[in-house]
Amino acid sequence: MWESGRLRNLRRSFAAANLAHGMGRMVSGAAAIALFPSALLAQAVMPQPHMSASEFAGRVAADAKPGWPKSPEAPKGAPNVILILTDDVGYGATSAYGGPVPTPNFDALGQRGLRYTQYNNAAICSATRAALLTGRNEHAVGMGTVTNAPTGYEGYSSVMPKSAGTVAEMLKQNGYMTAAIGKWHLVPEWEESQAGPFDRWPTQQGFEYYYGFIGADTDQFAPSLMNGTTPVEPPHDDPSYVLDRDLADRAIAWIDQQKQLAPGRPFFMYYATGSTHAPHQAPVDWIAKFRGKFDQGWDAMREESFARQKKLGVIPADAKLTPRPAFIPAWSSLTPEQKKVFARLMEAYAAELSYADAQIGRVIDHLKAEGQLDNTMIVFVQGDNGASGEGAKQGSLYEQAFINQYPEPFTDLVQNIDKIGGPEAYNNYPTGWGWAMNTPFQYYKQTASHFGGLRDGMIISWPAKIKDMGGLRSQFHYVTDIVPTILEAAGVQAPAVLNGVQQMPIDGVSMAYTYEAPQEPSHRRTQVFEIMQNLGIYHDGWWAGTTPTNAPWEFFKTVGTTDPNDRKWELYHVAEDYSQSNNLAKSNRKKLLELQQIFWAEASRNKILPIHSATEGAAGVPSMRGTRTSFTFKSGLTRVPPRAAPETIGHSYTVTADMMLEDAQTNGVIVTHGGKFGGYAFYLDKGVPVFHYNAIGQRQYQVRGGQALPSGEHQLKAVFRSDQAKAGSGGTMTLYADGQQVGTGRIDATLFARISLYEGFDVGQDTISPVNKDYSIATSKFQGELKSVTFYMDK
Template sequence: MARPGRSMRAVMRMLAGGSLLAANLAFAAAPPPVAGDAARPVADPPGAQHFAGITPATSSAPSWPEQPRAPKGAPNVLLILTDDIGFGATSTFGGPVPTPTFDALAKEGLRYTQFNTTAICSPTRAALLTGRNPHAVGMGHVENTSAGYEGYDSVIPKSSAFISRILRQGGYATAAFGKWHLTPQWEQSQAGPYDRWPLGQGFENFYGFLASDNSQWNPTLTQDNSFIDVATPPGYHFDADMADHAIRWIAERKANAPDKPFFAYYAPGTAHTPSHAPREWLDRFKGRFDKGWDALREEIFARQKALGVIPAGTVLTARPKELPAWSSLSADQRRLYARYMEAWAASIAYMDSQIGRVIQSLKDSGQYDNTLIIYIQGDNGSSAEGGMDGLLFQQSLLNNHAEQRAYALSRIDDIGGPDLYPLFPAGWGWATAAPFKYYKQIASYFGGTRNGMVMSWPKGIADKGGIRGQYHFVTDIMPTILEATGVARPASVDGVEQRPLDGVSMAYSFTAPDAPSHRRMQVYEMVDSRGIYLDGWFASMRPTRQPWTFDKPADPDKTPWELYDVRADFSQAHDLAARYPDRLRTMQQLFWAEAGRNHILPILEPTILPTGRPSLGAGRTGFRYPQGITRIPEDSAPHIIGRSYSVSTTIDVAGAPNGVLVAQGGRFGGWALYFRDGRLTYHQNALDPRQYRVVSDRAIGPGRHSVEMLFEADSHARGAGGTVSFTIDGQPAGQGHVPLTLGGWISHIEGLDVGVDTGTPVSDEYRSHDSAFNGRFDALEMKLID
């Protein structure tokens, strides 16, 4: 029975705090009852009988929840995946771009010459991190072009847990850096859900970007589950920033838990457009590509033979008929095209140097010897999406805007710098895929799917500088990591039964250079290119569409297939379809069987305008935003393409109004409504040199004012122009016509901002860091009118 001075509640608190001794002493030291207490019987409180006789001697021993521990001696894992770099691009595999970090790892470990990916970004990343074929986990194409079929919906199921989640449950620290490109479009806003962001897939930390690409000079970044502002002082480059974050993360884990291994997924987006490199690195490559892509390809081929990364009898495949000979180009074309290649090469060389800093940090901290480093050079072949001329802006392709060569030549010195978003001509994509046919997006030939790969692990791989020729696919990395770490793959994760892996471990190759490949078969599909590998043979459907066009693919049932014996024909140079029609027919039948098993059917033509896709913005006509809301992704923002719309608010300002009311996109395409010296201004950035501005006919001063902008589209056609009209305090305030708008994506990297323009500025009349509106305004309203 509790007594005055020691309430039962206080004793219960002591017990809850874990102090049994203190609770017993509290009872013993309680003062005697005051007068009157004895005359009033008081029942023991509920549970009081359980306190009797409890002492430290009779209590059970304390215990704690068991913490996951990695197997003793398990290695760290650094998984590096670069972007859009073909087999013949880097010095490690005979290419023209010096990559000393990649070279050094190859000398310490193993080079794999028959390692394969898918033909485009997101599917490779999904296959790498889940160990399953990409269509089998819903990622048959990039997440930007998802469609409402199981193999293409971009929703990776919980039955295919990422390697990061399994290793984390197995006692590893986990982090991802750089490019993600695996979250469905409609889940990329601040509204979540976050299940398919990096942290939802088992990473404890993330520093990078969700989209397909990013400016290296002014990136749009995410840290963990939040969009963040990043200071970009002179000299800033995301590759260096990313390396800094990875080095710090590794050091912090080592300092706090030295016995806990880490898994770091390091995925630069560098070689994917845009080609951005520091000036001193650009200068290193000046004049290096003046000989052109035909001569470059011959040089790569010769070095590959000398290095032993291709068999001596390999044939260099011919240039596709769609590409011009370098000798047929004008002097201006050669000068422009060479500059594009210089910027691309410089960006890769700089990226490799920053990866080198991360690896040096492992050596300096004594972790290098027991770190399994898997360095995959490219998530597909080099890109041909720049077409014949290359592009100053990748966004020109996405918006079907033709770029004029004369204008490109006038900006030649800016290529590689912060004001452009360049992509090199298709000829370089073909050249750097040597000795293979084709390039990115072509899944039926190795030019689209064969990538150089190195594994280094001083404590686990004894054959330093070895070359391995076993045929493998990107799904094989996950089981290799699990075997090397000793972490078992669970039958279920978070209560969800797991789908079997499609990958096979490559660890056998560490000690068996001549062993037959443990992978016997693999299916490939990308839009109109289909292929299948079986026991050293490859059946390939000829592509009917080129990556730089939006042409509708030809009828696949009428498109011929080719057949290659890649045991003897490394580069797919000799078509044997006419000689072995029965074998080809058997392999075609196997393709369709595998297509059914892996959710490849129905085979789709991807589109950036999928019908009925989930969306936070589609179907809405009214939007209300408070001042200061930023980075609303395009899917969540008003869908204004091909529509008339209005923007209105009421401002309150102490002086002449200045600054942004609303902006969507940035330097690489977008629109903005802002004040400059008291005048309301609309700016449509339809990519240089297409800049259109409408300014109100009068300025306004201090006070409270209602303002409205009306955009009346000329038609419902995507990219149509329109008339911009202003109303201030209920009175007309001028109008003007904009001949052209963006008709594909307004911006796939920068969102919609209210009251400021983050990232890069839409207009050159202001800078992002001083773009904030200098007063206050009521919530801004946007309405779609038709």
Template sequence: MLPDPTRPDARARTMLPVPDRPTAGPMTYDAKDPDTAYPPIEPLLPPPDAPNVLVVLLDDVGFGAASAFGGPCSTPTADRLAGAGLRFNRFHTTALCAPTRQALLTGRNHHSVGMGSITETATSAPGNSSLRPNTKAPLAETLRLNGYSTAQFGKCHEVPVWQSSPMGPFDEWPTGGGGFETFYGFIGGENNQWSPALYSGTTPIEPPDTEGYHLTEDLVDHACAWVRQQKALMPDRPFFAYLAPGATHAPHHVAPEWIEKYRGEFDDGWDAQRERTFARQKELGVIPADADLPPRHEEIPAWDDMPDELKPVLAREMETYAGFLEHTDVQVGRLIDTLEDLGVLDDTLVYYIIGDNGASAEGTLNGAFNEMANFNGMAALETPEFMRSKMDEFGSPSSYNHYAVGWAWAMDTPFQWTKQVASHWGGTRNGTIVHWPGGITERGGLRSQFAHVIDVAPTVLEAAGLPEPTTVNGVLQSPIEGTSMVYAFNDAETPERHVLQYFEMFANRGIYDRGWSAVTKHRTPWQMTGVQPPAFDDDVWELYDGAQDFSQAHDLAAEHPDVLARLQRLWLIEATRYGVLPLDDRGAERLAPELAGRPTLIRGDSQLFFPGMGRLSENSVVSIKNRSFSVTAEVEVPDGGAEGVVIAQGGRFGGWAVHVTGGRLAFTYNVLGIHQYDVVADEPVPAGKHQLRIELAYDGGGFGKGGDVTLFHDGLPAGNGRVEATQPLIFSADETTDIGYQSGTAVSSTYSAATSRFTGRIGWVQLDVGKDDHGHFISPEERLRVAMARQ
């Protein structure tokens, strides 16, 4: 439905907030005067018949994973919605999570809104800054200012890393400048499904202490409760709900009964699975009958070439993932059931986008029991023997697991490559279902018009009868860059309207133009360290004719060099238009704020903490990696001694902690959950006020080396020991730093998060790196200097 130009507010809705209109008519002195008349106060509502909107965005699901698109993972909810709605088999994302999400929520290309990659690799270049310009207001804000109720549940990876602490600023948070009135979920790229770091609005909270807790179930519980309350209290007001579970991003966490449903299903490996999926996709009609299956690239090992002793582990990885995806889909089904029970499902425009990019190949060629091993360049620690010993723990709270590259490739059937590879459809084509009985007449239809995630926002606005705003909150808006998909809802044969689209991620790049696609892969996702990518001009471009070749199986670059040259030039034009340039394939440099040019909360080589501080991301804390460091704390120990955490960073899958256990000062360094090094003081900490200190003297000579540890009471040695290895790059993507307790999972096996709270009193904790303090004691003057240095 389009806005009615005869409505008095039709023009006003292009200016948001809608300007208040002064009341016309005579003024009276006495309210009892018969001439006293004012129109009743009417709440701002969208146009009549504007639908509710539910957008469900799963994480890291390839085109060939869900049963709704021919995959091996049962997705009954997706099947149900597809049977009563439409499948879109040429819907595209950006190849990575945060860019897809920002594009979805704004209707603009990811570089246009500063999200050329993830927030952790942001640079000062506008297209990669992770800062959304205020000239590109999010869809939720537009809908809220038009009278919609708005809520987000789940993952938000769009907050710049230097704004992701509990102190904000909150301009880029969902309930800050994001336009959502309610947010319940997490900030960042991934989360532990069993022990997540959660926020309600901008307030950090702990997950419910319930047996069998699972994050996806919790998110859907909150979404269902919110929808029920919204319809109970505001039945005339439509809602915009955005459900973005962390599933099925690693870690692949799900209860054993879901995994067991798939036992033995993948024993013949990824090559055979890919053939099965391909046949099933043709049977379902979600790919053309004449589509061809591209061959496996040499960089991806054949199943038959994998070590026999590892194959049972590899099969278990995929069983775990399949159970995880089915569990996720069933939880989405609970929300759909709630809408049906409330009688509003037919009046709700549902987008079910099965993946924010292709399947993830970030789990190494062998997969991982703890994916942080690969992120630290330490995957070799997870030997086949180690992996076999952990088979029964995959998916459990003791795991932080990911599947092998071969499974990601198979889950992207029938396409080449995976997540991060924006050049090829394996990284960017995601099965999408649109369900809206109130606006779509066909049931169980297939749509093959080209579409992109930036098309969702203009589709919602057209369906709601709302104009694209020209100003929002006093700021002139740049045009939405997507194309509404409403034109295809009731016409399968109508020509596509989104005819040109660029792609780029970490210099993997491509261009689509009226059926043709030109692509070049620049780097391989699972090769994270020790690889020098080629010069951009040396990248080899491929050319595909989508009208004849659905799966990009036949490279026509040699046959049509003129078409390739035209598309290469067109890519450069679009890249210039949308802020893609300069291309940036740097690795470690982009992780360092000072080299990347982004702000940081951290300055200097010292940091001061106070009791109660917590949920501090790694970007909010001075890095102690690959260097000597010390931690000093002023504590007050009661008679009878104290117990608990003084400071902890990370968790059971990697981190360190200063704690008091058995009355004694202790330091624990946990390497990837594989090695735990403990150094414990010789004597208990006496009652009274004391300075406790640990010093780690780093061995040097490279990354991830060990060091000697010395413990001090009031500047006097109290114990010593050794840490044989450290983590060089990252402790965790979701665990944080806490003072006086530990949230999430525990670094040390000697305590749990529930028992971690320090039973004495903490005055302050100071972290120093790269300094040689022979006094082993911090004076009040020194502590003041550290505090003032960070002003």
């Protein structure tokens, strides 16, 4: 407190009394009292007529007592909390849940805590993260899809409201130190640039420290990183660099720093790896550990995992293994070459998951070594949704091919098999492996109608509180239940008002009752689900959901009808049918209609309606560039995200660069967007103007000038004329130097949806990774004087 309450009243009363006296000729008597009721207080503490300023100062001096503002203090005994989230893992992937990938640190955590066998996420990245951090249903906070594909409907805008404060903000205001490490994926794309606004970045969402990547995924060897809101480059001169190790190093360093400076304060850390979202990359020696481990194929792997799951007790003894769907080929039907490539893709995935487990284990081991582990509550959510089906039937050497609708030739994977898992690939596995890692369930990520998209392993470890170490818990729970569980552990109430904003109610229910009551019925009775038009509803042990119409690799394609009344519904009694193996829709029509009615009521309450495709309502999405068709930049502007950079997809355009060269052999980038996995670069190669377009894989197109430019002032132009005004169209690129044509050539294909994922747009140099091998990041800086670069986009 800055001053005592009595002193504060004295000051106010003195000011009010003087104001009333000064207006005496205008207002007097009862009227003055009515206008200045605090004057009545003044009468109680001041002599009449009112005291002089010097007399008042004496009274103040006599009454004043020194005091200081107080920082919030955490409740006594509040534990440290680490919330760990991995990406695209699947219920049947890790050894802790019977899967084929050894995760000894996750397993050990389960032996020191509780493993949950009916925990569910939201079936896709951003939606799960919004629900996980706010405790509210994802559509209710505007995150009914990923930030990369918002629509204009309220539940899908990707804009989380201030009325949905995060658990980090709640804990921070109750004395916790807070940090977020790793993947965020909760910033609307038009707010991702250095110009902000930063309201939905981690450091404005309750986290005092942030280190990681803002978007959906990133390269393990050359990641797009942020420290707070400032872009940082990975160490390009360190061939041993791996992001997962870097994240663990940062987490350990932050914990050490905070505990040295404020040992009495608890911390909350949100630790979210990029693993195992594509790209599946790991150190070469880790990939080697898995060579030949998946040669048996996905059918056999699923059978093996199912048997282990029953032995471990993480599925009921009477659970049934759901059959392989017709659209996934039998492993036995594949050619030897297909088996070899597909097995290698799975080896890379397993290596990444196992390596990530080792790095997370380093953080846990550090807590133990520092004596912090017993009073640290660790909530480890192994996956933000089920394992992915986005790799389609043959997998991919580059995830960017799937995003840009480029059907990679299988021969590309064969010829580049030894690059899989390394820095020259951005690989993803075939759908068959995703299905197998979701054992014993149907489907995969994006499928909110079935547990293959929703169910993940989840462990809570808190040795100071949880005594049934190694126990299993089978209550049905949802991702929103994590926030109230953490708040109860911390002794903190969810506030009605946070930072001056009335808060939405918390949708989650605490799971703390399960610690000592393994058989108690679930406190969650109902939960609604919807992602990518896949609908689901849980209520009291029953489940109704729609049969999926869109394949996850057909994200941009409208398949079937968007009218929910035309959809086929399935019904499962999941209290007795753990894996959703027995569809009762025909035999129990009454129960299906009951659940459908509950779905529509919950959908309306949670802003899920209208059910719509990814393209409906997407027109007019905000962007930093707005409707501009002309952009002027100066050298040194880097890491501009897609929604703020000039949009070249589907357009003809002209790039004009004014420069001064002191050397006829000048090198360096004029402008670039993207990197080695897709993009373009306009640069000088020993004085020769070059425009290179990387349309992924074999689709590399280059136009070079005929000779080097001499020293002096020059104006270069790169003019692209698209064959058609539509995404993916080829066209002609022509280069001009000082008004004279110096080169021309074909660019047969351009990118369809994304110039890059997160490498960004750079002027005067390249960052993260080069678009081609004519230059390196270290040699990319423009050696002359680059005065300005102007883009002009044809409408």
